[in-house]
Amino acid sequence: MKVSDDIAFVGVNDHRIDLFEGQYDVREIGMSYNSYVILDQKVAVMDSVDAAFRDEWFANLDQVLGDSKPDYLVVHHMEPDHSANIAAFMDRYPEAQVVSSAQSFKMMQAYFGVDYSDRGVVVKQGSTLKLGKHTLSFVAAPQVHWPEVMFSYDETDKVLFSADAFGKFGALDVEDDWVTNARSYYFGIVGKFGKNVQMALSKVAGCYVKAICPLHGPVLTGDLSRYLRLYDTWSSYRPEQSGVTLAYTSVYGHTKEAVRELEAKLRDGGATVATFDLARDDMAQALASAFRYDRLVLATTTYANSYFPFMHTFVTDLVEHNYQNRTVGMVENGSWMPVAAKQMREALEGLPNIAFAHNVVTLKGALNDDSRGQLDALAKELLA
Structure with a gap:
């Protein structure tokens, strides 16, 4: 050639x-x-x-x-x-x-x-x-x-x-x-x-x-x-385009169900959405998507007083690659003491120009009326 x-x-x-x-x-x-x-x-x-x-x-x-x-x-x-x-x-x-x-x-x-x-x-x-x-x-x-x-x-x-x-x-x-x-x-x-x-x-x-x-x-x-x-x-760490990356892990399917309902709400509201199961999908593509779009939702379970390992790896990747200039929302699940959202926020809050969504979705097992209301509120905030 x-x-x-x-x-x-x-x-x-x-x-x-x-x-x-x-x-x-x-x-x-x-x-x-x-x-x-x-x-x-x-x-x-x-x-x-x-x-x-x-x-x-x-x-x-x-x-x-x-x-x-x-x-x-x-x-x-x-x-x-x-x-x-x-x-x-x-x-x-x-x-x-x-x-x-x-x-x-x-x-x-x-x-x-x-x-x-x-x-x-x-x-x-x-x-x-x-x-x-x-x-x-x-x-x-x-x-x-x-x-x-x-x-x-x-x-x-x-x-x-x-x-x-x-x-x-x-x-x-x-x-x-x-x-x-x-x-x-x-x-x-x-x-x-x-x-x-x-x-x-x-x-x-x-x-x-x-x-x-x-x-x-x-x-x-x-x-x-x-x-x-x-x-x-x-x-220059600018978003490439408007859209939402949904990155999640789910043990028994409840967190995945919440993510799918949030995905549908966002799509119905006109948003471009890319969804990644961090335990199964290519994490390099998930990282690239997080930088591509201007909004990111992290959804995971509390695990051993922290949060699920695949999500921990992903959050670490975000920090190590200087993630910035984005809005981040969170969905957490924990049957008796959910701490995932708090700990993920602590890991990310030192990054430049990260705006955290005010509405955090908390599940204690399966979705119910309260957590579905929180999903509605998070979707509306991300679409605003």
């Missing part, structure tokens, strides 16, 4: 993987690990791939390089799904140099036990690398989402190599909805670091970009304003 006349894709698709980063379920869609080659007077290979795909990657390189040899391996990000083959590359091409940030070279020492300083080119914000007619300008992007991350911009073909930014879950040979899997990827992988993403975006705002080459997912071309607008929205 060609990105431009001089830039080729040499990445791989992974359909063996079940959990990305040990937690995100990608069994149905897989992942891509992207690598690129810039062919010029000096040849630059942009990143490597996961260790399991070394031979396929080298075969892809051989096909594109022909009789040429690479002069540089540019390392934008040291996470092992992109950096695992650095040592193998450097052994295979003994004349090549590795180009990366100072922090990356420390990580190479830690990962591979090799000091590449004698074969290294250290770059930082504003550094350039001339390949011939192509010149790469480097952009420091620390904590997007690791501290060593660099972007690079090809001034000739107007291509931004964006590391993990603008990536998504899913292999390149799987047809899916880019926004859905890019949103869940962003909020799962990058979302904690919104301020850093905003800083990185500001650094490239003056560049005219024709294509974005991320380390996961498709090369983005055409009208890039949609992708840039979404990243600006996501990284």
Whole structure:
């Protein structure tokens, strides 16, 4: 696949993987690990791939390089799904140099036990690398989402190599909805670091970009304003659209019944609603939905003097990913001493600009006239 006349894709698709980063379920869609080659007077290979795909990657390189040899391996990000083959590359091409940030070279020492300083080119914000007619300008992007991350911009073909930014879950040979899997990827992988993403975006705002080459997912071309607008929205923690996420756990079905009645009331009132059973549904998608919409309802049971474990994990994810600028309602269940709503509120109340719904629904077992009245009141408040 060609990105431009001089830039080729040499990445791989992974359909063996079940959990990305040990937690995100990608069994149905897989992942891509992207690598690129810039062919010029000096040849630059942009990143490597996961260790399991070394031979396929080298075969892809051989096909594109022909009789040429690479002069540089540019390392934008040291996470092992992109950096695992650095040592193998450097052994295979003994004349090549590795180009990366100072922090990356420390990580190479830690990962591979090799000091590449004698074969290294250290770059930082504003550094350039001339390949011939192509010149790469480097952009420091620390904590997007690791501290060593660099972007690079090809001034000739107007291509931004964006590391993990603008990536998504899913292999390149799987047809899916880019926004859905890019949103869940962003909020799962990058979302904690919104301020850093905003800083990185500001650094490239003056560049005219024709294509974005991320380390996961498709090369983005055409009208890039949609992708840039979404990243600006996501990284500034603004709701993407009006709607309600209902996230719940239920042991014996009573809390689920309350959630379904609330869902119906909200839909009847014209609201867009996304409902997730946190014990069964993809929690990464539930997290992404919570950031997508402007309202969230947490519904769960009291459990061992706290609240149900799957909900505890979800609330922890919200806190760890800097959830903010939303309205949160609560439904709790507890047969003799319900404490879930109180404890969830305590966990969330330190987050910025979280407005808690005044009406809290409390069940002590099954729904009754009182708790149904509370559901009515919560629905009306959320629809107001």
